[in-house]
Amino acid sequence: MPRTTREPSAAPRFGANYTPSQGWFHHWLDFDIDAVRADLDAIAALGLDHIRVFPIWPYFQPNRTLIRPRAVEQLVALADAAAERGLDVNVDGLQGHLSSFDFLPAWTQTWHRRNIFTDPDVVEGEIAYLRTLAAALADRPNFIGMTIGNEINQFSAGPHPDPDRITREQAEQWLRRVLAACEEGAPGRLHLHAEYDAAWYQDDQPFTPAQAxxxxxxxxxHSWVFNGTAQRYGREGVATAHHAAYMIELSKAWADDPRRPVWLQEVGAPAPLIPAEHAASFTEATVEAALDCADVWGVTWWCSHDVSRSLSDFPELEYSLGLLTNEGKVKAGGEVLGRLAGEWRGREYAPAVRTTAVVVDDSTAARSACAPGGAVFDAFMGLVADGVRPTTVLASRVGDSAHLAARGVTEVVRPGEVG
Structure with a gap:
């Protein structure tokens, strides 16, 4: 008999990507632990249980052989302040890229231009840096683990204006090495890497779904509906509300472990595609759809606080993504996320098994079929609109009865078969 429900698992975590209210991520240059504590008080008051923290790589490692001890101490102080407020901490290492700005050390640029994924000296510097941050936090009970960096795949291909081009094999070799460095620094923690959706949707992207x-x-x-989803399907479209759930289920096609945890690590309500008056309904619809997927580790909203209007040159949408205003006032989306966090605390998490799977081509050169407007994307969303709860399966696994049984899949649908 096919299974109809998953075994209950730990309730999903709820958190926020911590964007400091004072100075944005430049706060590391004028670190004020009291200002950080005030921000963390506001995040904890929402009922969230973790934050994702962003050291700025060139501020922490301005020279390849200098990892600033004071900066590392400040990171540990932030983690300890979070612990005092019941917040666990995930730390991103290689920042990398944040909110349209690139932050790469001078020792990788201009006169010292070197590929950040393949140059032996640069990679050794990255390994030392990631290992140092992980080791500094390894004994903190509230330390979740390291994320390699924020969407660092954007440096490896277009549309970046000056990419460090690599092959898929080089991307995988690099990922294995930097993940190993995090494990050396903090054994047994949850260490992972995170790409923006080009890894899933862009045919020539060297970071692949299988790696992810x-x-x-x-x-x-990382689910963002400004990628063409909201533009094509509309603010209230089924695809817009279910984009995060789709990405979660798309990842399951590529996973070898049918119970591999999936972390919805970035998702937000970008204006004007999601107007302020609709942020609450979008937040609720997105989270409820995502948690109708099995094995979700948690939902981490982007972001905790709005960006101050005193800071210039951000894309307009970046100024209003916070759960809280820059002054710390709870916004409508923050109220909804806090309420959902409370409702899910202690609740049994056992979504019904998704028995219908849309077939996904194994070729990474066919990823655009999975992007908004692609055949796989539209087939999935068409099934959702018809009341079906679909997942996805690789074409190479359609005939693997053991794989299908392990996932509870009883019906396989090819994109062209969906009206």
């Missing part, structure tokens, strides 16, 4: 779904302790999903 098989390397590291969990699969990270």
């Amino acid at each position: 779904a098989r390397l590291g302790g969990a699969t990270a999903v």
Whole structure:
């Protein structure tokens, strides 16, 4: 008999990507632990249980052989302040890229231009840096683990204006090495890597779905509907509300472990595609759809606080993504996420098994079929609109009865078969 429900698992975690209210991520240059504590008080008051923290790589490692001890101490102080407020901490290492700005050390640029994924000296510097951060936090009970960096795959291909081009094989070799460095620094923690959706949707992206779904302790999903989803399907479209759930289920096609945890690590309500008056309904619909998927480790909203209007040159949408205003006032989306966190605390988490699977081509050169407007994407969303709860399966696994049984799949649908 096919299974109809999953075994109950730990309730999903709820958290926020911590964007400091004072100075944005430049706060590391003028670190004020009291300002950090005030921000963390506001995040904890929402009922959230963790934060994702972003050291700025060139601020922490301005020279390849200098990892600033004071900066590492400040990171540990932030983690300890979070612990005092019942918040666990995940730390991103290689920042990398944040909110349209690149932050790469001078020792990788211009006169010292070197590929950040393949140059032996640069990679050794990255390994030392990641290992140092992990080791500094290894004895903190509230330390979740390291994320390699924020969407660092954007440096490896277009549309980045000056990419460090690599092959898929080089991307995987690099990922294995930097993940191993995190494990050396903090053995047994949840270490993972996180790409923006080009890894899933862009045919020539060297970071692949298989890497995302098989390397590291969990699969990270960054779901943003400004990628063409909201533009094509509308603010209230089924695809817009279910984009995060779709990415979670798409990751399951590529995973070798049918119970691999998936972390919805970034998701937000970008204006004007999601107007302020609709942020609450979008937040609720997105989270409820995502948690109708099995094996979700947690939901981490982007972001905790709005970006101050005193800071210039951000894309307009970046100023209003917070759960809280820059002054710390709870916004409508923050109220909804806090309420959902409370409702899910202690609740049994056992979504019904998804028995219908849309077939996904194994070729990474066919990833655009999975992107908004692609055949796989539209087939999945068409089934959702018809009341079906679909998942996905690789074409190479359609005939693997053991794989299908392990996932509870009883019906396989090819994209062209969906009206």
